[in-house]
Amino acid sequence: MKQQRSLITGLIFVLLVMLITACGTSKADNAGNAGNTAQNTGGNTTGNTEKKSEATTDEQRVISTLKGDLSIPTDPKRVIGLSVVYPEFLYALGVTPIAVQNYHPEFPSYLKKPFKDTLKMGIGQAPNFEAILASAPDLIIAPTWWSDKDYDQLSKIAPTVLLPQRDDWRDELRDIGGVLGKTDVANKVIQDLQMKEAQAKEKLQTLAGDETVLYMMIMAKEIVIYGEKSDRGSFIHKTLGLKPIKEYPQDEISLSISLEKIPQYNPDHLILQLDDDSSEEVRNRYNDMLSSSLWKNMTAVKKNQVHMMGGKEWFSLGMSPLADDHAIDDVIHAFEQ
Incomplete structure (x- = not known):
């Protein structure tokens, strides 16, 4: 009986040794695997997360905006600019x-x-x-003065x-370029x-000299003339250097x-533009103005120096690089004639 108990005790001891050895081996294997994983990820247990983050960065980037940090496409393909002039900025870029x-x-x-396939939303x-949603944009860019009230609804459609x-x-333009x-x-x-403005200014000095120039727009309800303080007037008189009339009140943007x-x-x-030539x-x-004797007796009319400009083409004058670029060509061509 005593010998039998000794045998059982010996078997139990052997089993305990085997169990302890197995546990030790398992821990060592786990530690080795963990070490290998740490080595493969630079010792960082969030290596998989970082890899996903890097992959996402190829397609998305985070920028600071007036509404806080925002993730936007790195290379957006379907962009909407909510302003009548923002589309010109986008195309210039x-x-x-x-x-x-x-x-x-x-x-x-x-x-x-270039805009032949672009949707007009009025x-x-x-x-x-509805039109914005149907267009499926991947990025919307808008001026805060006009779109701040609609931000929540717009951001549900796209960043x-x-x-x-x-x-x-x-x-x-630089703001949009940054985005x-x-x-x-x-x-x-x-x-x-x-550079083009400087060249045009020099050429117009030769073509017009000290002759005076007035910029006038015919609108549905009024006739408006622009001074040097307006975007349009500044382009004509400061950028291109055409001499304004002395009679224009210097403190008025437009009259x-x-x-x-x-x-x-x-x-x-006289540089003349119809606000909307389809109206x-x-x-x-x-x-009515053309048939008036007051009009016919103007110096510019008598000299045949009334330069007609397009309403659509000059709509964004002084507010867009594309509009200004093409307006330079228009003015040079008009004064050469």
């Missing part, structure tokens, strides 16, 4: 928007071909959410970046235009005048 707000029924000539007090209000279109990762492109657009007051502002050259009201007001 090499991006053709999929949908735009439009003031005129047709695009200006310099956008007609313009209203609020965005056309939406609100940009601050700027006094100079160049700052707006798209195209800051260098924005700066080059600005530099190229500055609404009646037909009877036209003789008070009597330039050598019957605008055409009627223009025709």
Whole structure:
């Protein structure tokens, strides 16, 4: 009996040794596997997460916005710019928007071909959410002054970046360039235009000299003339160096005048634009002016120096590099004639 108990005790001891050895081997194997994993991930147990993050970074990037940090596509393919001038900024940066707000029924000539497949959404007090949703954008860019109230609804459709209000279109272009990762492109657009402006200013000094110039727009309800403080007037008189009339009040951005007051502002050259050349009201007001003796007696009219510019083409004048670029060509061509 005693011998049997000794045998059982010995067997139990052997089993315990085997069990302890097995556990030790298992722990060693686990430790070795953990070590290998740590080595493969740089000693970081979140290695898989980092790899996923790196893969995501190829397609998404985080930018700071007025609404906080926002993840947007690194290379967006379907962009909407919610402002009548934002589409011009986008195209200047090499991006053709999929949908735009439009003031005129047709695009200006310099956008007609590239925007042939771009959806026109019109313009209203609020965005056309239905059209925006149907366009399936992957990025929406909008000015905060117009779209802040609609941000929540827009951001449910696609990542939406609100940009601050700027006094100079160049700052707006740089803002959008920053969002798209195209800051260098924005700066080059600005530099190229500055060079063209300088060349045009020098040429116009030869063509016009000290002759005075007035910029006038015919609208449905009024006739408006622009001074040097307006975007349009600044482009004509400061950027291109064309001499303004002395009679224009220097503290006024623009003036609404009646037909009877036209003789008070009597330039050598008149740059004339119809606000909307497809509008019957605008055409009627223009025709009434042409038939007036007050108009016919103006110096610019007598000298045949009334330079007609397109309404659509000059709509964004002083507010867009594309509009300004094409307007330079228009003015040079007009004064050469």
